[in-house]
Amino acid sequence: MKAAEEAIRSDAPAVRVVVVEDDHASADVLQRRLQANGMVVSVAHDGRQGIALVEELLPDLVLLDVMLPDTDGYDVCLRIKSNGATAPIPVIFLSARGEVVDKVRGLSCGAADYITKPFQAAELLARIDAVLGQARSPRVPRLIRPVERSAGSRMVARVTIADRSLSAHVEQLLAPKFDVADGEVTPDVLILEGNAAQPADAPEDVPVVRVTAAHASQDRPELTPVDAQLPRIVDLVVRERDLEGDLEAAAEALIVLASAIASHDRPSQGHSERVAARAVDIGRALGLDESTRMTIRLGALLKDVGNAKLPASLLAKHGELTADERAMLERHPLLGEEILAGFKRLSGLLPIVRHHHERLDGTGYPDGLRSEQIPLEVRIVTVADRFEALLTDRPDRPAVAEAEAVRILQGAVARGELDAAVVAALATQIRAAGAK
Amino acid sequence: MKTRGDKVTTKVVPAHETDAERRHEHRFQVSESVARLVMRTTANNLPLSRDDRPYQWSTTTYCDTVDWSIYRQAKTGSAMQLRIREYHRTRPREVLNPGTAWIEFKDDEEDTSLKERFGVPMDSARSFLRGEPTLPNLDHGLAERAAKLLKGGARPVVVTQYNRLAYNSLDSSLRITADHNLMYFALPWAATDGDEDPRPLGTLLAMEPNVIVEMKWYGERPHWALDLHSYLQENTKQERPSKFIVAMRWLLGDSGPEPR
Numbered sequence: 001m002k003a004a005e006e007a008i009r010s011d012a013p014a015v016r017v018v019v020v021e022d023d024h025a026s027a028d029v030l031q032r033r034l035q036a037n038g039m040v041v042s043v044a045h046d047g048r049q050g051i052a053l054v055e056e057l058l059p060d061l062v063l064l065d066v067m068l069p070d071t072d073g074y075d076v077c078l079r080i081k082s083n084g085a086t087a088p089i090p091v092i093f094l095s096a097r098g099e100v101v102d103k104v105r106g107l108s109c110g111a112a113d114y115i116t117k118p119f120q121a122a123e124l125l126a127r128i129d130a131v132l133g134q135a136r137s138p139r140v141p142r143l144i145r146p147v148e149r150s151a152g153s154r155m156v157a158r159v160t161i162a163d164r165s166l167s168a169h170v171e172q173l174l175a176p177k178f179d180v181a182d183g184e185v186t187p188d189v190l191i192l193e194g195n196a197a198q199p200a201d202a203p204e205d206v207p208v209v210r211v212t213a214a215h216a217s218q219d220r221p222e223l224t225p226v227d228a229q230l231p232r233i234v235d236l237v238v239r240e241r242d243l244e245g246d247l248e249a250a251a252e253a254l255i256v257l258a259s260a261i262a263s264h265d266r267p268s269q270g271h272s273e274r275v276a277a278r279a280v281d282i283g284r285a286l287g288l289d290e291s292t293r294m295t296i297r298l299g300a301l302l303k304d305v306g307n308a309k310l311p312a313s314l315l316a317k318h319g320e321l322t323a324d325e326r327a328m329l330e331r332h333p334l335l336g337e338e339i340l341a342g343f344k345r346l347s348g349l350l351p352i353v354r355h356h357h358e359r360l361d362g363t364g365y366p367d368g369l370r371s372e373q374i375p376l377e378v379r380i381v382t383v384a385d386r387f388e389a390l391l392t393d394r395p396d397r398p399a400v401a402e403a404e405a406v407r408i409l410q411g412a413v414a415r416g417e418l419d420a421a422v423v424a425a426l427a428t429q430i431r432a433a434g435a436k
Numbered sequence: 437m438k439t440r441g442d443k444v445t446t447k448v449v450p451a452h453e454t455d456a457e458r459r460h461e462h463r464f465q466v467s468e469s470v471a472r473l474v475m476r477t478t479a480n481n482l483p484l485s486r487d488d489r490p491y492q493w494s495t496t497t498y499c500d501t502v503d504w505s506i507y508r509q510a511k512t513g514s515a516m517q518l519r520i521r522e523y524h525r526t527r528p529r530e531v532l533n534p535g536t537a538w539i540e541f542k543d544d545e546e547d548t549s550l551k552e553r554f555g556v557p558m559d560s561a562r563s564f565l566r567g568e569p570t571l572p573n574l575d576h577g578l579a580e581r582a583a584k585l586l587k588g589g590a591r592p593v594v595v596t597q598y599n600r601l602a603y604n605s606l607d608s609s610l611r612i613t614a615d616h617n618l619m620y621f622a623l624p625w626a627a628t629d630g631d632e633d634p635r636p637l638g639t640l641l642a643m644e645p646n647v648i649v650e651m652k653w654y655g656e657r658p659h660w661a662l663d664l665h666s667y668l669q670e671n672t673k674q675e676r677p678s679k680f681i682v683a684m685r686w687l688l689g690d691s692g693p694e695p696r
Contacts, residue, residue: 071645074616074617075643078527078643079640079643082640101491104490105491105599108492108527108599109617110526110527285639286639287638360502361502361503370502371589372591372626376624407689410688410689413688413689414504415503416503416504419625420594420622420688421593421624421625421639424638424639424686424687425622425638427689428641
């Protein structure tokens with residue numbers, strides 16, 4: 001069955017396709033053919049427009065001509081595959097170029113298929129079905145969208161137990177407090193039997209309760225008996241997870257307080273927030289995972305918390321600092337680390353607080369660390385901090401434009417102070433934002 | 437016969453390739469149509485290179501120091517490049533992947549270059565980057581010079597990826613290559629004594645427009661190669677520095693051509 005027919009007959013969302021084709025007549029025919037098969041089609045007539053459309057719509061599929069007026073399809077395909085947000089989207093080349101080298105080149109650029117013009121519509125649709133089928137496999141989770149649940153609904157348990165009678169008994173016990181997930185809803189808790197492996201499609205961050213039909217045993221303390229206590233125990237496991245969330249909220253409150261303190265020290269409001277947002281953007285561009293980006297965000301927000309222990313007159317002073325004053329000011333990373341050391345949950349961001357004034361060439365403070373001794377997360381926050389500072393008027397110098405700030409940071413890279421790859425990621429972002 | 441408890445040590449004997457003598461090296465940035473003509477002419481006269489499968493992806497990771505000493509030297513026209521090359525059928529999104537790595541040393545002068553390279557398991561390449569004595573110091577002493585660079589703090593900093601079509605004369609005196617889809621990536625500094633996982637590519641710095649054709653030779657060239665060289669000179673869009681220099685320009689925001 002064709003994917004499009006399947007979409008029409010079921011309630012599944014329609015397949016969204018971006019067609020990049022410079023020939024208007026060909027694009028029109030293709031668009032009509034795909035629409036007639038239930039697909040939602042958007043058309044671009046050159047490479048630049050095509051890339052913009054793909055980035056904006058994040059379609060399920062891209063059909064790409066090789067010969068385009070402003071660039072070639074290989075270039076467009078490589079750009080799609082080099083952007084983390086668009087890389088999983090399958091691309092099919094449609095081209096009149098039918099030499100082996102053209103096909104090899106297209107496929108080696110990351111395309112899922114290469115179809116030579118002229119082609120029969122039936123073949124095109126069959127190939128689209130095949131490519132979409134592969135893209136929908138569990139290895140490509142992007143196309144599988146979890147069903148959203150409304151806030152305030154009952155908690156959901158997913159029971160994965162092979163023994164049907166045991167499974168039914170567990171579901172019956174949990175029924176007063178939990179709905180049982182049908183596999184599409186993200187559950188609050190996962191119920192497994194004994195040492196059974198987690199299902200491949202189980203969400204990673206959901207707590208697991210392992211149950212047994214037997215009585216409680218000291219030999220297997222990790223197993224919970226299926227009895228009247230089960231709902232209470234499962235409920236406690238879910239609440240513990242929620243408590244973790246509350247602790248994170250407490251850390252957030254601490255950040256708000258630190259930001260409030262920082263705003264009194266800074267000539268500009270919201271500097272820390274801007275640094276944090278910028279640093280997270282850079283981290284995303286460098287492919288860092290969400291957990292690391294969260295550490296970067298928290299570290300950027302709290303990096304100057306040590307200023308709270310310095311005299312207000314020192315922080316507010318205009319003009320050149322004396323050697324003693326500078327030495328005192330340069331203690332703020334150590335003071336910040338002292339303040340936060342008591343928060344066990346914030347230990348992961350202490351390197352950012354302590355080292356955000358270090359330089360790759362060893363001329364920074366407080367420890368004079370060099371190059372790879374400085375963690376990447378710290379280097380990112382350092383670049384974001386210096387960049388945002390350059391955009392702000394200071395008593396000793398006026399603010400500069402973003403492009404000029406990038407140029408100044410590139411100068412610092414050339415002197416060996418900053419990580420070139422981090423500044424390059426920032427420069428690319430600024431250039432892209434300027435081009436829009 | 438081995439018994440339980442025997443310690444098995446494996447000594448890696450690297451594959452070794454080196455230029456017989458310094459080679460002239462000219463690079464041309466040409467359009468797709470010019471590149472096709474050039475490579476058809478080349479294919480009529482030279483065999484496909486045995487080592488380069490057509491259109492496989494070459495991934496080259498270049499090293500430099502924190503004060504960019506290699507790049508600074510390269511800009512003067514004379515430098516010793518230190519790089520790790522990998523070959524893959526499809527484009528990898530990481531570098532220093534498991535498999536065979538080629539540790540390459542390339543000594544550039546104004547118009548000529550000398551290359552030496554060693555094929556080793558990636559683990560050995562990582563050991564080499566950590567400054568451990570992994571390679572024999574052969575013919576030209578390039579490995580020894582590379583070891584000094586590493587001791588001076590050279591680390592992987594920038595990456596190029598491209599599809600290469602290569603033709604080589606049987607005696608290696610003439611080599612003509614066409615590089616498509618040339619991309620430049622940044623690579624964040626990382627501890628070389630850290631984990632052994634492949635490292636994700638950093639930001640895409642730029643993509644090269646058109647095709648880069650390179651002609652490398654030593655000794656006398658046949659007439660058709662001289663004609664081809666003239667044709668390339670007439671049809672080149674831009675004089676080309678080395679990929680390393682172009683990559684570093686993008687990385688450091690040095691003055692270079694505008695990105696597409």
